[in-house]
Amino acid sequence: MLKKNLLAAASMALGMTLSSAAFAETQITWWHAMGGALGEAVNEIATDFNASQNEFKITPVFKGTYEETLTAGIAAFRAGEQPNVMQVFDAGAATVIGAKGATVPVQDLLASNGIDFNIEDYIPGVRYFYADADGKMIGMPFNSSTPIMYYNVEAFEKAGVTPPKTWEEFASVTAPALKEAGYIPMAQSHLPWIFTENFFSRHNLPFATNDNGYGDGETKILVNTPEIKAMFTALKDWKDQGFFEWYGTGWNDNQKPFEEGKIGMWFGSSGSFGGLQQTAAMPFSATLLPYWEAVTTEPTQTFIGGAALFAMSGKSDEENKATAEFFRFLASPEVQVKWHKDTGYVPITNAAYELATAQGYYQEKPAAEVGVLQLLLPAGDNTKGYRMGFYVQIRDVMNREYGRILTGETTVDEAFATIEKEANELLERFNKTQG
Amino acid sequence: MKRAGFNQLGLPVMLLLPQLIIIAVFFYWPAVFAIYSSFYLQDPFGFGSTFVALENYTGLLSSAEYRKVAVFTVVFSLLVTFLSLSIALLLAVKADKVIRGARTYRTLLMWVYAVAPPVAGFMGVMMFNQGTGPITEFLALFGWEFKLGVNFNDTALAMVVVAAWNQIPVNFIFFLSGLQSIPQSVKEAAMIDNRSGVRRFWDVTFPLLAPTAFFLLVINITYSLFDTFGTVDTLVKGEPGNNPMTLVYKVYVDGFRGNDLGGSSAQSVILMVLVLLLTVFQFRLIDRRIHYT
Structure with missing residues (x-):
């Protein structure tokens, strides 16, 4: 009986490797710091992305706290084993953006893969926090809060x-x-x-x-x-x-x-x-x-808090394309609204905010809108962020x-x-x- | 006496090689690398770096905060070493006299040894928890508002208690076996000379325990300096804030949390020198005064 089960398991495993190899999908990895319920929401996003097409496959890996994730990513980068996508928190932004060459700016990544990018699509408070001195977006805002x-x-x-x-x-x-x-x-x-x-x-x-x-x-x-x-x-x-x-x-x-x-x-x-x-x-x-x-x-x-996703450098064009496609998926209004409702993080694009409003979400839960409203308040000379x-x-x-x-x-x-x-x-x- | 030896160099070198490789890879290489890094300020990702000579060291030595952490580490180590040694000795002397159910007693006293430092720290967090911990509630009966994580001294006290508690069993095992290796004839002879148990302990038993005690002193100082990392980390919940921390924990906070590779390398080089001095001191100075029989 046991032997039979083992045999069945082995043949199934073999079948799975064969079938995934047959598709030749591009595999990318995503290191994040979202534990507990947030981790489950992250896994859902990954599963949905993988189900939405069959060219690319993303694997999320939980690496501990924000600090631990950044340190693990740095160690991996120095060893040439960096993930494709790494989540870096607000206070670590200067470190990762300062290391020019460690990441591919998200704006360049999207442009070189033929994906439209307009920084004005993002809600004002989110736009420039992870940008460089010229206003080019380096990190893709992900779990944004205030x-x-x-x-x-x-x-x-x-x-x-x-x-x-x-x-x-x-x-x-x-x-x-x-x-x-x-x-x-x-x-x-x-x-x-x-x-x-x-x-x-x-x-x-x-x-x-x-x-x-x-x-x-x-x-x-x-x-x-x-x-x-x-x-x-x-x-x-x-x-x-x-x-x-x-x-x-x-x-x-x-x-x-x-x-x-x-x-x-x-x-x-x-x-x-x-x-x-x-x-x-x-x-x-x-x-x-x-x-x-x-x-x-x-x-x-x-300011926004939370973290952004950075595309690490040193990856092949196919993998970068997969990362770009994943970012496009992530910024889509439907995914943003789901993430917003599941976790309470703010939607990062105007379109997502409009969709959540149209769905009547804020009539049902007015407290969920407060973060967005605060980020939509008038901007000032000193409100786009800080970089230290x-x-x-x-x-x-x-x-x-x-x-x-x-x-x-x-x-x-x-x-x-x-x-x-x-x-x-x-x-x-x-x-x-x-x- | 005829000295046993090898005729050629090849075989002994080959036999030693695995151990030497392990030491080289896991000790010498990182140590050399730490010394090298401590002279630089480098971008964590490895893109930029600036040679700063001794700046990382002078910065530490002139920092009031680093001195505070160093002073706390010394006080903490002395307290933990003293408490865990003295309580373990007391327990061992008492357990040595127990005849009925001796093994049960000893096993129970050794149990705590199985608790890993982070787990011990976590138990400390529960026992000393603000408002709801049993020890906090007990202290509140005496009007002491114990606040772990808020008040520096309260957190320090919890650290010392948990770290000492965690180390007592090891000391207990060694003291007990030390006591049991004292020959019965010596004890009986002492009994004839003096009726006072306290006098007999200090004049006969304690000097005979000295080699064990010296060995434990070394072990305990090393323990409180280095192995308490897990306890400290759990008790301050990874974010020390205004709470006390030890020098080893600061290496972690600055290096792993803060990504300051040069600064934390300099700190670990300082710790290496400290350990070196401690070892020399212990084996040169104290060793001479203690007679192994």
Whole structure:
């Protein structure tokens, strides 16, 4: 019996290899960092692409966290074993785009394979984040998100307030009412991303010299400035007054109390929407990030977070064609809308956004639209993105100093002086790696 | 005595070769490569690089942050070594006296050895979890608001406890076998000389255990410097932020997370030198004062 089964399995395996060889399809690989439910959505995209035609076959491989995926891709590239498509996150963009020759710019890849490309097809907030100094798109935006504010509907009803539009409103009206109603008014999951990078985009303030780092040459961070220092002085005061709670650097440690219904409002990613729908114990909704009226009366759009897909260089023309076809498939409105609904990441093209609207998705789930709406807000000189090398380490420095501010180990002035000093040292070092 | 030896050079070299190749490929080559990289700042993908001479080293030595991590590593290693050695010794002395069910006791005490450091760290995360961990709840009874991952000292304490706990069984096994190898006649002779168990322990048993203790000291220092990586990684959840970390973990954070190959190579060269000095110190200085019988 066992022998028979083995024989059957062997002949089946043989049959499969034979049949796939018969088609002579071009095989490409895709390294990504999407675990759990997101990983399943990635696998579905790959399966759908493979089923949609029979010339190309893509195989997605999960490589761990964003950092681990980038490191694995670098090691593989140095050994000549790089995948065709690699997912690189926002903070790693400078590393991969800086290494000219490591990737084939997506715009060139599509053009050389006869696929129409118009950067205006992409929604404004997404267009230039992964582009070079001339505005040429290098990485294909994939899972794009932006920080938004989620709020506990019950808590706001009980407190008798509405979600704050400005931080001034939060401090004087919202927070005291939520605290009175027995909630911790506010929590957040990523201080460098939400309260630093997107503080600069929301208020249209420069985050770095040299066109936010997009230009050639030396870049200096502009983090030791009065506006951002006022933000963190306020955060520390709010923490002391019981208006804000901080549960450490880990994302989930901060999200969990919100899911349990203890927190009034929580700042997370527009991509958190899919997960929250399953985990939140209470009704919740979302709205735009608040801004400081004292800083600006015309708040702007925010940066995208998440990651992009890069076509690695050193591949044959056939494989590059397969990659280009896969990118075309990925950017199609149907695939984008499905990905948007499955995960909560924003659709990257105008056509996809229109399709989701036409399907009535946002009437059903208004919170799902918030991320897109925020990315469609008026742009400013400083909102297309930022490009800084060794940015992962710069974020680590920020996390370290912010933790020290909030635990009272350092002052806001000292912390931002340290961040400025260490970040500029890192930028200078990164500049030398490009030499 | 007649010395056994080989007549020709060929055979011994051939017999040694597999081991030598392994050492060369997995130790010397990476070490040389690390020293080489530490003089450069290079693009992770391997496109650009700049020779910076000793800049990676001077940068580290003048960095206040690197010094903080180094100080923490020393304090952490001393605490872990001291706690795991002393608690293991206490347990071994007590277990040595147990006669009924001795094997069960010993097996139970050795069990923890099977727990891998990352798993130990994960158990630490659960035990010390903010708000819901059993130890956190216990400490809250005394009004201590323990916050893992938020408060530097709290996280440091959890690291020391988990790392020491994980290492106690190894020390226990060695101490116990050391105790059992002390001849019964010596113990009986000591019993006639002095009734005080404490005095007998410090005057007779402990000196006889010294070779074991010295060996364990070396093992424990190496353990707390290097093998606690998994524990640290799990307890800080991969993102240290304002939490403590050890020098080895910083090599990983800067090199693997941050893709700073030159800087992290310089850090690992510093660690290599540290280990070299430690080894020389241990075998030159301490070895002379300890008598192996």
